[in-house]
Amino acid sequence: MTQPQDEMLPISVTVDGRLETGQVSSRTLLVHWLRDDLDKRGPKIGCDTGNCGACTIRWDGLLVKSCMVLAAQADDTRVETAASLAHDDGSLNDLQACFKEHHGLQCGYCTSGMLMTATDLLESGEEITEHSVRRGLKGNICRCTGYENIVRAVRAAAGHDVEKPHGAAEEVAS
Amino acid sequence: MTMQDTATSTWTGKTVPRKEDDRLLKAQGEFGDDTPIAHLGHVVFVRSPYAHARILDIDVSAAESLPGYLGCLLPDEVDVLTDGFMELQPAPADAEVDKCLAAGGKVRFVGEPVVAVAGTSRQAARDVAATVVVDYEPLPHVVDARRAVEPEAPQVHDEIGSNVAWDGVYDWGDIDAALKSADHVIEVDELHFHRFSSTPLECSVVTVSYDAGIDTFNLIGGCAMPQITTLMMAAAMRHPAEKIRIVSKDFGGSFGVKIGMYVPATAVALLSRKLGRPMRWTETRTEHHWMGGHGNERWFHNVKMAVTSEGRVLGLSYDALDDVGAYTRYEPLGAVIWTQVANACYQLQHLKVHYRSIYTNKGPVHPNRGYSRLQHMWLVERMMDIAAHRLGFDPVQFRLQNYVQPEQYPYETVNGCVYDSGNLPLSLEKALDLIEYDDARRLQRESAGTGKRIGIGIGSTLDSGTNNFGQARLINQFLPFSGNTEGGLVRMGVDGSVYTVTGGVAFGQGHETTVAQVVADMLGLTPDEIITHRGSDSALSAQTGFSGSYASQFAVTGIGAILNATRKLVREIQLVAASILGATPEEIVLEGGHALVLGDPERALPFAAVAGIVHFSPADLPAEVADEVGLVGRAVYRAPFEIPDLERKRGNLTLTYASQIHACVLEIDEETGEVKILRYGMVDDCGTPINPMIIQGQVHGATVHGISAALFEHFAYDDDGQLLAANFYDYHAATALDLPSLRYDSVVSPSPFTPIGAKGMGEGGGAPLHAIAAAIQDAVGGDGGVVLESFNPPERILGLLNGGTESTVRVLR
Numbered sequence: 002m003t004q005p006q007d008e009m010l011p012i013s014v015t016v017d018g019r020l021e022t023g024q025v026s027s028r029t030l031l032v033h034w035l036r037d038d039l040d041k042r043g044p045k046i047g048c049d050t051g052n053c054g055a056c057t058i059r060w061d062g063l064l065v066k067s068c069m070v071l072a073a074q075a076d077d078t079r080v081e082t083a084a085s086l087a088h089d090d091g092s093l094n095d096l097q098a099c100f101k102e103h104h105g106l107q108c109g110y111c112t113s114g115m116l117m118t119a120t121d122l123l124e125s126g127e128e129i130t131e132h133s134v135r136r137g138l139k140g141n142i143c144r145c146t147g148y149e150n151i152v153r154a155v156r157a158a159a160g161h162d163v164e165k166p167h168g169a170a171e172e173v174a175s
Numbered sequence: 176m177t178m179q180d181t182a183t184s185t186w187t188g189k190t191v192p193r194k195e196d197d198r199l200l201k202a203q204g205e206f207g208d209d210t211p212i213a214h215l216g217h218v219v220f221v222r223s224p225y226a227h228a229r230i231l232d233i234d235v236s237a238a239e240s241l242p243g244y245l246g247c248l249l250p251d252e253v254d255v256l257t258d259g260f261m262e263l264q265p266a267p268a269d270a271e272v273d274k275c276l277a278a279g280g281k282v283r284f285v286g287e288p289v290v291a292v293a294g295t296s297r298q299a300a301r302d303v304a305a306t307v308v309v310d311y312e313p314l315p316h317v318v319d320a321r322r323a324v325e326p327e328a329p330q331v332h333d334e335i336g337s338n339v340a341w342d343g344v345y346d347w348g349d350i351d352a353a354l355k356s357a358d359h360v361i362e363v364d365e366l367h368f369h370r371f372s373s374t375p376l377e378c379s380v381v382t383v384s385y386d387a388g389i390d391t392f393n394l395i396g397g398c399a400m401p402q403i404t405t406l407m408m409a410a411a412m413r414h415p416a417e418k419i420r421i422v423s424k425d426f427g428g429s430f431g432v433k434i435g436m437y438v439p440a441t442a443v444a445l446l447s448r449k450l451g452r453p454m455r456w457t458e459t460r461t462e463h464h465w466m467g468g469h470g471n472e473r474w475f476h477n478v479k480m481a482v483t484s485e486g487r488v489l490g491l492s493y494d495a496l497d498d499v500g501a502y503t504r505y506e507p508l509g510a511v512i513w514t515q516v517a518n519a520c521y522q523l524q525h526l527k528v529h530y531r532s533i534y535t536n537k538g539p540v541h542p543n544r545g546y547s548r549l550q551h552m553w554l555v556e557r558m559m560d561i562a563a564h565r566l567g568f569d570p571v572q573f574r575l576q577n578y579v580q581p582e583q584y585p586y587e588t589v590n591g592c593v594y595d596s597g598n599l600p601l602s603l604e605k606a607l608d609l610i611e612y613d614d615a616r617r618l619q620r621e622s623a624g625t626g627k628r629i630g631i632g633i634g635s636t637l638d639s640g641t642n643n644f645g646q647a648r649l650i651n652q653f654l655p656f657s658g659n660t661e662g663g664l665v666r667m668g669v670d671g672s673v674y675t676v677t678g679g680v681a682f683g684q685g686h687e688t689t690v691a692q693v694v695a696d697m698l699g700l701t702p703d704e705i706i707t708h709r710g711s712d713s714a715l716s717a718q719t720g721f722s723g724s725y726a727s728q729f730a731v732t733g734i735g736a737i738l739n740a741t742r743k744l745v746r747e748i749q750l751v752a753a754s755i756l757g758a759t760p761e762e763i764v765l766e767g768g769h770a771l772v773l774g775d776p777e778r779a780l781p782f783a784a785v786a787g788i789v790h791f792s793p794a795d796l797p798a799e800v801a802d803e804v805g806l807v808g809r810a811v812y813r814a815p816f817e818i819p820d821l822e823r824k825r826g827n828l829t830l831t832y833a834s835q836i837h838a839c840v841l842e843i844d845e846e847t848g849e850v851k852i853l854r855y856g857m858v859d860d861c862g863t864p865i866n867p868m869i870i871q872g873q874v875h876g877a878t879v880h881g882i883s884a885a886l887f888e889h890f891a892y893d894d895d896g897q898l899l900a901a902n903f904y905d906y907h908a909a910t911a912l913d914l915p916s917l918r919y920d921s922v923v924s925p926s927p928f929t930p931i932g933a934k935g936m937g938e939g940g941g942a943p944l945h946a947i948a949a950a951i952q953d954a955v956g957g958d959g960g961v962v963l964e965s966f967n968p969p970e971r972i973l974g975l976l977n978g979g980t981e982s983t984v985r986v987l988r
Contacts, residue, residue, distance in 0.1 A: 050902045
């Protein structure tokens, strides 16, 4: 077997609003560059095959799974990860707050990808219904929540009046 | 509910938002692969492509010239450096040799690690692994437990002499007499519970930094059972357990299956020591599906159930072949764990099971959500359903009549387990309300002749929690395990802030929040004011041998330990405040961050002052107080257990029994066999809640694991022993679009046996597998086949619609 010789390429990418530069191998995946070189913890790896959606980001405004993009392709583009979602003062944005209120996360591993997909769905202009949310999230696997509370959180962020978590409704009533 | 342990119940029992959420929502968590480590090397395993083969030669020479190559670990080195991992089974299967790389010159399943290589980067390590050449001589293999017990079957472990890892008979009551005298006897030749796993979204990650100066292995990575992991590694590596430190931070799911992490972790540790730098192994999805731990696959043969003419089920008997794969890691504990729920939800009087744990050339099984109990409960629930259909009993009435009744608690099972509390009839009533049962029956009638069939199914299950580890002696009398404990630690820092850590290792269950709730109540603070340790750290003295998050125990053991620890801290604060304020310790109450004299709130000492005096001005205290007080409460919770009766295989094996009753309405397309769930309801009863929102979330999650397992997930192997579902394309974990909205309700039957009446929960007992099988049966109706498999994809549904199982299911009387 011949020794692999990686071509190294310089890239500069605006990640979460900040210009980042680096040298990447021609086969480095964007998710690996974001994670290993920049310590960006939003994109996670759950499958290697593009199924799980844990690595979902926005790339020049387009929702993508960052394990399906080469880092070199990202040269001179903009990347947004879930780390960009909170307000500047560190407080949660509306969608994040809905995830918290509706217990839309357990272990938190899928959460960053879910938030990116949901953000994109909410901004897409598509009518938000239970079905459209479920369809919108179908590329993101969660193994903890059973999706129910994620769907409720996204609908709540769209202004729907959804069932509150068990125990919370009584509080409101009293 | 008894709340004597808490000063107030302002927080305990309430839906409180989780403390964990902000960091996770802001991508500030720290999962296994997130931790930045300087000078980090990456490990990749070269794995077997064969189900069973002899290793003739291993050639790593091509790797040595590659850029980024750091070194490798070979089976021969492992043989010298380690002993085999501790085995739990008695002779002859204790001859099994299990090591971190293929042992004894053979590979025994596809995906078994053979060589571990290290590189300076992920890519370098992968490139290196690709150049390693292993020469194999394929051997005959066996991937079906039924074949594995035949005399001529290939031997997975030559040194054992058969493929039987454990063989035993449980015989409680007198089932032979019951079968002889019962009005009705149902007999089924074979039922099959399939192989699947909860497949956590974060695969395993282990980072090991060997510190040569102090001869210590520092491990970072989600570890669900840290002290057992330490024990396994320490014994295998002949290294002191106190020189192995395990730190878990954020943890992307375990559901039991990551209990096997000591196997790869040992290889990573050896490489870190050998190469003198930190090493990380980040498991891929395919690796996880090969070896990350499958749930137990079980065959049930010669199943017989005795029923009276009034519809009372007397008991049953069966022979079980439990397919444990190529190695017994936590096994053969599954051979006894199921007996925690011997009665399932029913008043059985007789039960006889011949149980065998069988090696096959497949990935090893690990405990998986509902571990070993859900297989038995699925079998019992399936037989209840088959009996109701075949004998003409209404499936709702039949279950109601046979359930353990509310007034019978505490209820002793056929094998001496004690069901602590519950209300199954009420739970079923609520579950039926959730699916609008009468309306669903109307829909069912109206669907006749439309090409769609509607079925309604009930799944009754238990989630037994807090193990008595003495049950391990029922599979091997020489195992030195009994009872159960958990540890907890609460301390007050130099400024009066309060920090807590428990031995449990959460992977999504919100332990930081529930711990903060109970501690806040005891100290008169708010949960926000309690600093809860993320994950766990074996160096923090909060752990006991059984520490960890498994077996649905935290609400009892973890919370019990933290209550005991906090009680110690409260006592210390009272001693300090009493001496400063001139009162007795008993007069001191804790409120709003102050220790104050009861009835005289003007005499108060802020926690910051308590801490300041203890930490910086002990001369202000009487010597006897200063000598005693360190503002650290460390305590253990001990579950009240005795060693089971080994002769009669009887005893109380778990402390609590949470129940879940599920009901579903589904629709089958007669042309395609596709199943669509129309309504799904779950009723949970886990005693006194600590945080109802978290409980509901656990029920949702367990429900979807069960639905997905019943309809989509199958770790099937082909005849060559290749796993057919080694990624998320072939292993379809349900997505949001596959699922109905879930309808939840609860019943609260406090446990009389636990500190605050709570019961462990979260595993869920696989109720959807029971409910969906029953609903499919209901839809298929009397003229179709009988549901005998736990996995029912469309092709199997079509088979059921065509009948064809009649000869294997018989009503003898």
